[in-house]
Amino acid sequence: MTQSNKKLAVTELALRDGHQSLLATRMRLDDMLPICDKLDKVGFWSIEAWGGATFDTCLRYLKEDPWVRLRELKKALPNTPLQMLLRGQNLLGYRHYADDVVKKFVDMAAANGVDVFRIFDAMNDLRNVRVAIKQVKLNGRHAEGAISYTVSPVHTLQHFLDLARGFEDMGCDTLAIKDMAGLLTPAAARELVSALKDTIEIPIHLHCHATSGVAEMVQWEAVHAGCDIIDTAISPLAGGTSHPATEAMVAAFQGGAYDTGLDIELLQDIASYFKEVRKKYARFESHVTGVDTRVFVNQIPGGMISNLANQLRDQGALDRMDEVLEEIPRVRKDFGYPPLVTPTSQIVGTQAVLNIISGNKYKVITNETKSYLKGMYGKPLGEVNEEVRKLALGDEEPISVRPADLLEPELDGLTREIGDKAKSVEDVLSYALFPTIALEFFNERESGQLKPEPLDAPTEKTEGQESAIVPTLAPTEFNITIHGEEYHIKIEGSGHKSDALRPFYVKVDNVLEEVMVETLTEVLPTADGNIDARKASKGSKRPKATKDSDVTTPMPGRIVAVNVREGDRVEAGQTVLVVEAMKMENPVHAPVSGTVKAIHVAEGDNVNPDECLIEIE
Numbered sequence: 001m002t003q004s005n006k007k008l009a010v011t012e013l014a015l016r017d018g019h020q021s022l023l024a025t026r027m028r029l030d031d032m033l034p035i036c037d038k039l040d041k042v043g044f045w046s047i048e049a050w051g052g053a054t055f056d057t058c059l060r061y062l063k064e065d066p067w068v069r070l071r072e073l074k075k076a077l078p079n080t081p082l083q084m085l086l087r088g089q090n091l092l093g094y095r096h097y098a099d100d101v102v103k104k105f106v107d108m109a110a111a112n113g114v115d116v117f118r119i120f121d122a123m124n125d126l127r128n129v130r131v132a133i134k135q136v137k138l139n140g141r142h143a144e145g146a147i148s149y150t151v152s153p154v155h156t157l158q159h160f161l162d163l164a165r166g167f168e169d170m171g172c173d174t175l176a177i178k179d180m181a182g183l184l185t186p187a188a189a190r191e192l193v194s195a196l197k198d199t200i201e202i203p204i205h206l207h208c209h210a211t212s213g214v215a216e217m218v219q220w221e222a223v224h225a226g227c228d229i230i231d232t233a234i235s236p237l238a239g240g241t242s243h244p245a246t247e248a249m250v251a252a253f254q255g256g257a258y259d260t261g262l263d264i265e266l267l268q269d270i271a272s273y274f275k276e277v278r279k280k281y282a283r284f285e286s287h288v289t290g291v292d293t294r295v296f297v298n299q300i301p302g303g304m305i306s307n308l309a310n311q312l313r314d315q316g317a318l319d320r321m322d323e324v325l326e327e328i329p330r331v332r333k334d335f336g337y338p339p340l341v342t343p344t345s346q347i348v349g350t351q352a353v354l355n356i357i358s359g360n361k362y363k364v365i366t367n368e369t370k371s372y373l374k375g376m377y378g379k380p381l382g383e384v385n386e387e388v389r390k391l392a393l394g395d396e397e398p399i400s401v402r403p404a405d406l407l408e409p410e411l412d413g414l415t416r417e418i419g420d421k422a423k424s425v426e427d428v429l430s431y432a433l434f435p436t437i438a439l440e441f442f443n444e445r446e447s448g449q450l451k452p453e454p455l456d457a458p459t460e461k462t463e464g465q466e467s468a469i470v471p472t473l474a475p476t477e478f479n480i481t482i483h484g485e486e487y488h489i490k491i492e493g494s495g496h497k498s499d500a501l502r503p504f505y506v507k508v509d510n511v512l513e514e515v516m517v518e519t520l521t522e523v524l525p526t527a528d529g530n531i532d533a534r535k536a537s538k539g540s541k542r543p544k545a546t547k548d549s550d551v552t553t554p555m556p557g558r559i560v561a562v563n564v565r566e567g568d569r570v571e572a573g574q575t576v577l578v579v580e581a582m583k584m585e586n587p588v589h590a591p592v593s594g595t596v597k598a599i600h601v602a603e604g605d606n607v608n609p610d611e612c613l614i615e616i617e
Contacts, residue, residue, distance in 0.1 A: 006257070007258070007259065007260065008228070008229075008259070009045035009230075009260070010044055010231075010262060011044060011045050011046045011048055011083060011205070011230070011232070012039065012042070012044045012046075012047045013231055013243055014233055014270075014274060015032055015039075015048065015073070016048040016049050016084075016085065017052065017085075017233065017242065018237030018242050020052055020054065021233075021237075021242040022242050022278075022285065022286050022289070023278070023281045023285065023286070025052070025054055025056075026057065026061065027277070027281065028062055028452065029064055029069050029073075032049075032073065032076075034273070035270060036076035038269055040078065040079050040080050042080075042262055042270070043080075043261065043262055045081070046081040047083065048085065049070075049077075050073070050083075051085035051086055051118075052092070054069075055092040055430075056433075056437070059430065059434055059438055061452065062453075063452045065430075067424075070082075070109070071112050071113055073113065081115035081142065082113050082114055083144075084117060084118065085120075086106075086118065086120075087119075087120065087121070087122065088120060088121040088128040089102060089132070089404050090121075090128075093432075093433040093434065095368075096128070096377065096404050097404075097432060100411045101414075102131050102132055102404075103131065106132055106136055106139060107139060108426055114141065115141055116144060117143055118176055118207075119132050119143065122342065122343055122345075122377065123339070123378035123380060123381075124148050124163055124339065125379055126166045126170075127378065127402040129145065129167075131404070133145065133167075133170045142173045142174070143171065143172045144176050145166075145167030145170065145172035145174075145176065146177075147177055148180065149184060149192075149339070150183065150299065150337075150340065151183050152381075153337070153382070154382040155337070155381065157195060160192060161196065161199045168201070173202060173203075174202055174203045174204070174205050175200060175202055176204075176207055177192065177206050177207065178341070179206075179207060179208035180209060181299055181340060181341075182211035182212040182213075183212070183295065184215075184218045185218065186214060186217045186218055186220070186221040189208075189222040190222065193206075193222045193226050193227050194226065197225070197226040203228035203229060204222075204227050204229070205227075205229040205231070206222045206227045206229070206231065207231040207243075208243070208244075209241055210239050210240060210244055211240070211241050211292050211295050213291035213293060216248065223253070223258050232244050232245060232246040232248075233246060234270055235247050236271055237278065239289065240286060247264055250267060280455050281455065294325070298325055298328060298329060299329070299340060300328055300349075308324055309321065323356045324349075324352050324356050327352040327356055328340075328348060328349060330352075331348050331351050331355065332348050333382075333385070334384070334388045335348060335372065336381065337380065337382035338372075343368070343377070344372070346368070347366070347372050347377075350368070351369050354554065354555070354586075358554060362388060365391065366587075367578070367587055368585065370393065373388065373392045373398065375398040375403065376403045376406075377403065379400075410432065411428070414428055414431060414432050415428050418439070421442045421443070422442070427442065436558075436560055436604070440604075477489070477491070488508070489506055491506050542600045542601070542611040542612060543611070544610055544611065545612040547612075548591060548592065549591060549615070550612040550613075550615060550616070551576055551590060551613045551614035552609055552610070552612065552613060553577070553579045553581075553608070553611075554609060555579070555609060556581060556607065556608050557579035557580050557581030557606070557607060558580045558581070558605070558606050558607070559578070559580075559603050559607060559613075560580045560585060560603060561577065561603065562599065562603060563575055563578070564596050564614070566596050566598060566599055568595070569594075570594065572590055572591065572593045573589050573590065574590045575589055576589065576596075576614055577614065588613070591616070594617050596615070597615040597616060597617045598615040599615075600615075601614070
């Protein structure tokens with residue numbers, strides 16, 4: 001089924017998925033606002049500017065209130081619908097929230113400026129999107145249901161058509177095909193869109209990442225098959241794990257039956273602006289900036305590969321990436337073939353990393369994996385490996401009801417819990433989604449200490465210039481000569497042990513090595529612009545883990561809960577700590593039965609695998 005002489009609509013992704021895909025979601029509001037006037041004049045169907053990982057990143061790294069960002073962008077873009085990405089019952093976090101939290105979040109997002117809500121569920125479980133969609137409609141906003149597109153033995157064309165019909169029946173205004181991994185091929189896109197046009201009446205919106213190198217062809221075929229709206233990113237934030245370039249797709253359809261009508265010269269001005277802005281975020285650049293066709297084999301989104309690389313660097317195991325990439329499809333099969341999109345991509349990816357670095361499959365199982373296998377994220381389309389489920393749950397039975405049906409209302413309790421640290425309903429919702437990070441943000445805001453992470457490398461004075469501060473950028477690839485022998489050195493990445501001790505991963509004549517670097521001085525800029533060099537601390541004062549009874553963490557992370565006190569009696573296997581790592585909460589168990597002799601950590605502490613966190617005797 002084809003269409004003709006119909007204007008093609010375009011959603012611009014520069015303010016959300018473009019920089020999320022390529023710059024680790026680090027673009028600041030101050031770099032968005034100056035170009036908003038021109039963006040607003042283009043005539044986009046919508047501009048995606050909120051949701052996804054932006055909420056977390058604003059609080060955690062940028063020290064911006066995400067609600068303030070939303071209001072400021074709405075004010076700066078008065079003529080263009082503002083779009084957000086919402087994970088159904090997960091909202092913007094990594095667990096399901098009670099219905100009262102979901103409803104209030106949608107209410108406040110609408111009140112603060114969201115016009116278009118793209119709503120999806122990682123499991124494609126329609127039970128998990130119903131409440132959010134209904135609330136969007138009650139607020140008089142545009143509800144766009146999104147299919148999480150994936151490929152597996154159980155994900156058939158008929159399954160996707162059934163999902164689309166379900167979204168339409170719920171009252172969605174448009175349907176999005178969310179191809180987060182870039183798995184769609186031109187032929188598959190043509191088949192899917194054609195079948196959807198024969199099945200539903202609402203417009204179809206295509207979102208496909210450029211990871212695999214065929215996204216432009218996919219969009220071309222989809223539009224000619226009847227797709228009404230496409231997602232693009234302005235060219236400096238396009239390609240790689242991002243999306244097709246806006247200007248390129250506007251030019252491709254210009255003058256034909258699907259002309260977008262957008263001003264390509266105005267788009268060039270916008271591109272010039274973002275070309276300069278991107279330079280400021282060089283330290284956050286994705287390592288996956290080109291085509292990665294491995295996704296057709298392993299089905300792992302490029303952004304997930306970048307995240308896995310960071311996880312493995314933190315573990316000092318970057319050289320085991322190939323093993324992890326081979327393990328992910330096996331874990332995915334064990335889990336019933338979930339689509340790999342937040343949060344299931346993090347759950348599957350983290351579990352695969354743990355399976356490899358622990359040397360024993362499912363020896364360490366995250367809380368999120370346990371919740372997933374219990375059914376707390378929804379029902380997998382495929383069959384779950386019951387042996388793996390037994391390892392995670394023991395004799396506990398999985399649930400069959402909608403996960404949120406088991407959750408009591410949370411909002412009143414959260415409001416009391418956060419107390420006067422929350423200055424608004426929006427603050428309570430921030431706390432609901434990210435309790436530890438939001439509380440830290442509120443405390444820093446109260447004390448006037450909000451300070452975003454630096455954009456630049458460390459700085460130092462140049463000789464002869466008393467007040468000049470210039471970047472000190474170390475080379476990442478060079479030759480060195482020792483005793484007449486020349487070696488080629490290339491820095492591949494770095495990890496984190498402590499503030500004073502840091503592993504670097506370097507290739508010496510193409511052989512990967514780990515080098516431990518101990519910092520003996522720290523460089524601190526003073527208020528007058530000078531440099532204060534001091535002796536660095538020697539890192540953690542915790543004792544090393546030397547005994548089988550010592551409690552350690554399987555990975556670097558942050559303590560989010562200490563479940564015991566000194567003198568408590570514990571049993572082997574009992575959860576004594578919870579460590580947040582890779583955005584997942586990981587229970588840490590007592591290795592032996594005994595009495596807690598000493599506790600060397602508190603909530604909020606950063607910890608490493610070689611440290612003794614709790615002594616048991």
